[in-house]
Amino acid sequence: xxxxxxxxxxxxxxxxxxxxxxxxxxxxxxxxxxxxxxxxxxxxxxxxxxxxxxxxxxxxxxxxxxxxxxxxxxxxxxxxxxxxxxxxxxxxxxxxxxxxxxxxxxxxxxxxxxxxxxxxxxxxxxxxxxxxxxxxxxxxxxxxxxxxxxxxxxxxxxxxxxxxxx
Numbered sequence: 001x002x003x004x005x006x007x008x009x010x011x012x013x014x015x016x017x018x019x020x021x022x023x024x025x026x027x028x029x030x031x032x033x034x035x036x037x038x039x040x041x042x043x044x045x046x047x048x049x050x051x052x053x054x055x056x057x058x059x060x061x062x063x064x065x066x067x068x069x070x071x072x073x074x075x076x077x078x079x080x081x082x083x084x085x086x087x088x089x090x091x092x093x094x095x096x097x098x099x100x101x102x103x104x105x106x107x108x109x110x111x112x113x114x115x116x117x118x119x120x121x122x123x124x125x126x127x128x129x130x131x132x133x134x135x136x137x138x139x140x141x142x143x144x145x146x147x148x149x150x151x152x153x154x155x156x157x158x159x160x161x162x163x164x165x166x
Contacts, residue, residue, distance in 0.1 A: 004055035004065065008156065011048030015041050015149050022142040038140035039112060045148060046109040049102070052156060056087050059163045071095055087159045101151040108140060 018041045022034065029037070053074050057065035062077040071092045078088055094102035 002055055002058045004051050004058050007051045008048055008055050011044050011051060012149070012153055012156070015044040015048065015145075018044065019142060019146050019149060022145075035140075038142070038145060041145045041149070042105070042109055042112060042140060045105055045145070045152060048152065049105070053091070056085070056091075056159070056163070060085060085163075087163065090155075090159075101148050105148045105152075 018037055022029065022037045022041075025033070025037075050069060053068050053071065054065040057068045057074055057077055060078055060081070060083055062068070062074075062081065064077075068074050068077060071088065075088050075092065078085060091102070094100045095106065097103055
């Protein structure tokens with residue numbers, strides 16, 4: 001049994017629970033609570049993605065899947081074994097396509113971390129933060145995060161079906 005399968009499922013479940021909280025609060029949610037919930041969903045999805053890379057590595061019997069943190073590392077580990085699975089190629093393509101849900105999800109996560117780091121290192125107690133990102137900053141909201149979560153869930157389900165056949 002793949003040890004990462006349950007971790008990936010747990011992260012997906014947590015993200016869906018947080019999205020349900022956002023939906024149930026509706027218009028009555030306070031702005032800071034909405035931000036906290038949105039950032040939490042983003043964290044769960046990005047973390048899920050990192051564990052999913054390890055799940056793929058483990059499924060294809062890479063020696064040290066716990067050391068996989070990125071698609072290039074996954075592809076390199078698989079190539080060492082003489083394997084070139086479509087799952088890794090699809091993930092690499094999604095990361096590189098600037099309009100894909102995965103590229104936007106990862107960019108939003110980097111942007112969130114960058115803003116937090118800049119705020120921590122600001123000189124004044126009320127620092128003005130200029131966000132410079134590779135694309136127009138994405139405003140997180142329940143609808144956007146829900147679409148990313150659905151796309152990711154569909155991708156995982158499709159990949160798992162294919163990996164079972166291998």
